Amino acid sequence: MNHPSGLSAAAVQVYRLRVTHPTDSVTELGCRAGLPPEVVVAAESELTRLGLLRTSPAGGWVAVGPETATEELVAATEHEILQLQVALGATRAKMQALSAHYMEARSLRSARGDIETVRGLDNIRAVIDDLARTATTTVDTLAPGGGQGEQALSAALPNDLRVLSRGCQLRILFQDSARRHKPTGQYVTRITAAGAQARCLSHLPTRMILYGDDCAVLPIDHERTGLGVIVVRDASVLGFLRWLYDHHWSQATDFFVDEHESPLGLSSVEAEILSQLASGRTNPTISAELGMSERTVARIVAGLMERLGAGSRFEAGVRAVQLGWVS
Structure with missing residues (x-):
């Protein structure tokens, strides 16, 4: 299981021991920690990548404090961010120079x-x-x-x-x-x-x-x-x-006002479909023009035909004109 810092448990253990035993060999440190030498080597590599462990010119290792290691890591990242910001600013300036043109x-x-x-x-x-x-x-x-x-x-x-x-x-x-x-x-x-x-x-x-x-x-x-x-x-x-x-x-x-029914009991959608029906329009054409599904149009047409007592679309259109439902 990893430590909250993200380090492996072995790396944390080796880090603690290197603070107090910087000159121990890998074998000696492994004996103190109860770890195989290869695990100690892997842990030291993990610590070195993060700047928490450095080799000492006099031999052995130097354990670096977390704050110092963090500052050095952040400084490198901040430098990269600064370079990106400079490049971004230069790009923006070049593009803005074209605005007048x-x-x-x-x-x-x-x-x-x-x-x-x-x-x-x-x-x-x-x-x-x-x-x-x-x-x-x-x-x-x-x-x-x-x-x-x-x-x-x-x-x-x-x-x-x-x-x-x-x-x-x-x-x-x-x-x-x-x-x-x-x-x-x-x-x-x-x-x-x-x-x-x-x-x-x-x-x-x-x-x-x-x-x-x-x-x-x-x-x-x-x-x-x-x-x-x-x-x-x-x-x-x-x-x-x-x-x-x-x-x-x-x-x-x-948009948010409910559709009002006409004195004939027709909603605005029904009146429009009936008008198009009387003009001989097909369901697909009505559907495309009103932005409705063909199934919905077919349902409304069927209901209108039933109310008009018509056996066909043509008869429904004729009856609607005769009754004054459409002009």
């Missing part, structure tokens, strides 16, 4: 009318991190697809909290089904506690992030967001995207 080039890149295409997940994250870091007024997000992925939420949370800490306004618009996704709810709780606003709507047109009146980030293909994004800085396009966002925001309800 970067900001100047970025301002040129941000000229109105400019549209930038960004591909690759790492590149997309770098652009979004940069835009979030330099945002000064507002950041508004459309987040379709229901509950968001936990990895995406973890990546977004630090950026969002930094944006809020600088006094920026942060608004996020989710689809209604996100209310039932626990990780998304926990994320919204964190950011709203820091001053953000979050609302829900049954249907959102596309994924989008607006950074004040400076730029917007949209997917190249809203159905395959992994293909890449475009960063838009054109004033006329930004004006339309701002109107689009504010229009949807004005129709949405607070």
Whole structure:
């Protein structure tokens, strides 16, 4: 069993004996300790590595106090840390020296009318991190697809909290089904506690992030967001995207407010599914647009058909229009 210091029991015993018997041979010290010579040699090697035992010029050994040995070990480590800190400081200084050049080039890149295409997940994250870091007024997000992925939420949370800490306004618009996704709810709780606003709507047109009146980030293909994004800085396009966002925001309800039922007894999700059903949409299409599982959509569709007394999806759509449930 090892000593609390981490030394073996034999090393502790040899250390004690070397304090009082520095000139004993290995055999003599082994006799005093009741240890075989090879165990004494191994213990002395263990003590030497830690600086607790040194050979004496006059012969024999010198036992060094733990405090002295510790100071010498720590001094070597502190020297290595100091060298690393110097290297880190030099690297930081070199990188900061590029800041002015970067900001100047970025301002040129941000000229109105400019549209930038960004591909690759790492590149997309770098652009979004940069835009979030330099945002000064507002950041508004459309987040379709229901509950968001936990990895995406973890990546977004630090950026969002930094944006809020600088006094920026942060608004996020989710689809209604996100209310039932626990990780998304926990994320919204964190950011709203820091001053953000979050609302829900049954249907959102596309994924989008607006950074004040400076730029917007949209997917190249809203159905395959992994293909890449475009960063838009054109004033006329930004004006339309701002109107689009504010229009949807004005129709949405607070994330933590329960969905209100319509006078017909339909929840907002049921009303949206029924509207899409009347338009001839299939369950997979409805599922993708509302960010819900196909099983959930199928269950709600079956319930609506039963309430309408319809034997088919087509008949359900016709009856819903006849009864005024959908326009």
